Amino acid sequence: MAWTTFPYRETSYAYPGKALEKNWQRLHGGDCEPFPADTQVQEAWRHYHAGDFALAVEAGLACGLSGYNVANKAAVVYASYLETDDAVKRRLLLEAAQRGEEQQHRTPEDVNGWYLHAFALGRYSQSISVAKALAEGLGGKIKHSLNRTLELAPRHADARVALGAYHAEVIDKVGALVGGLTYGAKKDTGKELLESALQLNPESAIARIEYANALVMMFGRSKMKEAERLYQEAAACQPMDAMERLDVEAAKAELAE
Numbered sequence: 463m464a465w466t467t468f469p470y471r472e473t474s475y476a477y478p479g480k481a482l483e484k485n486w487q488r489l490h491g492g493d494c495e496p497f498p499a500d501t502q503v504q505e506a507w508r509h510y511h512a513g514d515f516a517l518a519v520e521a522g523l524a525c526g527l528s529g530y531n532v533a534n535k536a537a538v539v540y541a542s543y544l545e546t547d548d549a550v551k552r553r554l555l556l557e558a559a560q561r562g563e564e565q566q567h568r569t570p571e572d573v574n575g576w577y578l579h580a581f582a583l584g585r586y587s588q589s590i591s592v593a594k595a596l597a598e599g600l601g602g603k604i605k606h607s608l609n610r611t612l613e614l615a616p617r618h619a620d621a622r623v624a625l626g627a628y629h630a631e632v633i634d635k636v637g638a639l640v641g642g643l644t645y646g647a648k649k650d651t652g653k654e655l656l657e658s659a660l661q662l663n664p665e666s667a668i669a670r671i672e673y674a675n676a677l678v679m680m681f682g683r684s685k686m687k688e689a690e691r692l693y694q695e696a697a698a699c700q701p702m703d704a705m706e707r708l709d710v711e712a713a714k715a716e717l718a719e
Contacts, residue, residue: 466544468513470707475512482508489702492620492663495531495574506532513704515540530565534558534578542585543708552589558582562607573615580607580624592631601645604628619663623672626655630676638680649680667709670696671716693717 477485482504486497489511498504506521506529515536522533541554562579565572583604587595595601605628611621629652632645642648656673663669674689674696696713699706 463550465516465540466546468515468544468704470704470711471513472707475703475707477508477511482511485702488665492618492623492659492666492669493535493574493577494615494618498528500525500528503529503532506536510536510539510705511703513707515544515704527565527568530561531572531574531578534561534582535574538578538582538585539705539708543705543712548589552586555582555586555589559586566607571614573611573618576607576614577611577618577621577624580604580611580621583607584624584628588631593635596632596635596645601628601632605646617662619659619666619669622655622659622662623666623669626652626659627672627676628652629655630679634679652676652680665699667696667699667701667706667713670699671709671713690717 477489483497498507502521503525506518506525509515509521510518510532518536519533519540522529522531522536537554537558541551541558545551545554559579559582562575562582565575566579569575580603583595583600587600587604605625608621608625608628611618612625615621629647629649632647633649633652636644638647638649653676656669656676659669660666660673670692674692677685677689677692693713693716697710697717699710699713701707701710
């Protein structure tokens with residue numbers, strides 16, 4: 463398959479040599495991924511941060527199970543932001559979710575085996591429509607994986623973002639009453655999760671974007687000004703790698719509309 467090229471090439475996203483470990487905490491403040499000892503896995507992460515998503519997937523998978531997290535994250539980010547063919551996008555997301563399930567069985571203490579499974583299924587659900595995904599039972603799988611992520615790593619900011627977005631999207635699609643009774647989705651819980659994610663990872667653009675979207679989905683037009691402020695903050699964030707740059711550019715595009 464032909465991969466779409468990351469359009470914002472920056473030498474500052476390369477992290478050669480010791481630069482990767484030096485900047486690791488900032489780059490992975492959201493997902494709590496530990497710095498890998500395997501130099502080949504490190505190289506796969508360099509490809510990911512630089513926006514070479516095809517190489518990151520290839521290099522990650524070549525490392526076996528230890529490279530699944532980088533391969534899965536690269537596949538999901540690429541599919542979410544750059545892939546224009548819906549069939550290809552869904553295939554990439556489902557493949558990442560399936561690898562996540564394999565991790566859950568073989569390395570159940572790997573935090574991001576759970577988180578990236580939910581991340582992939584969440585993006586897949588959005589691609590087929592959240593209502594259809596709920597009908598197919600994907601919501602329960604996403605929620606279970608995110609809850610397990612937070613049991614293993616309570617300070618996992620990205621899982622808090624995703625779980626907060628889950629509450630918002632369920633309420634948006636089926637309403638607060640049905641959402642609460644059937645799926646355990648609550649406005650206050652969603653809001654608290656997203657607020658805590660920003661406290662844990664205050665430099666995150668995507669946390670602000672998802673928080674803005676969630677406020678409007680859960681509370682309607684009364685939260686439009688707050689949502690716009692969050693988008694403005696997201697657009698002003700300083701990206702440290704390719705994914706963060708894609709988030710910032712998405713925020714800028716939303717404000718320009």
